[in-house]
Each structure stands twice: as C-alpha cells, then as structure tokens.
Amino acid sequence: MRSTSKWIVSLCLLLTLWSAVAMAVHQHSDANEAVRCTVCVAAHAAAPQLPALLPPVMFITVSTLKAEPVVSTKQRLIAFALSVRPPPES
Numbered sequence: 001m002r003s004t005s006k007w008i009v010s011l012c013l014l015l016t017l018w019s020a021v022a023m024a025v026h027q028h029s030d031a032n033e034a035v036r037c038t039v040c041v042a043a044h045a046a047a048p049q050l051p052a053l054l055p056p057v058m059f060i061t062v063s064t065l066k067a068e069p070v071v072s073t074k075q076r077l078i079a080f081a082l083s084v085r086p087p088p089e090s
Contacts, residue, residue, distance in 0.1 A: 023043070028034040035041075 023039065026037075026039055028037060028040070
C-alpha cells in the first residue's frame with residue numbers, strides 16, 4: 001500500500017475506535033439530558049425491531065434420492081485397472 005492509503009486507513013481505524021470508546025463511556029446526569037442528546041437518540045433509533053407477523057412457511061420437496069444399481073467389486077476393479085497407466089519402460 002502507498003503511504004497515503006496507510007495514513008487514511010489508520011485515520012479511519014482511529015476514528016472508529018474513538019467513536020466506540022465515546023459511546024461506551026457516554027453518560028448523563030439526569031434523564032432530561034438523555035432525551036435531548038443526539039448520540040442517545042441515534043443509538044435508540046437504530047435499534048432493529050422484529051416484524052409483528054412472520055410470513056407463513058411452506059415446505060416443498062425439491063428432489064428425491066434414487067437407489068443406485070448394485071455394482072460388484074469385481075466390476076469396479078476392472079474399470080480401475082483400465083484407467084491406471086503402467087510404469088514407463090526403460
């Protein structure tokens with residue numbers, strides 16, 4: 001990375017860390033100040049809310065398993081022997 005990019009990344013990380021510490025140690029002496037505080041209002045406004053009704057769930061069969069035909073071990077060994085290359089001759 002270039003030195004400018006490193007400086008910008010360091011600045012962003014430092015600002016993020018500073019914001020996290022500021023939110024963690026943020027306090028008010030009484031409840032009236034908390035009502036007018038923009039940090040507190042933003043923190044409570046961003047809280048996710050669950051939907052009142054969940055959509056109905058439908059289960060649909062996508063595929064089924066079919067039984068494979070039984071193959072004997074002798075047939076598998078023949079196919080394996082045909083696909084292996086013999087050692088090179090000197």
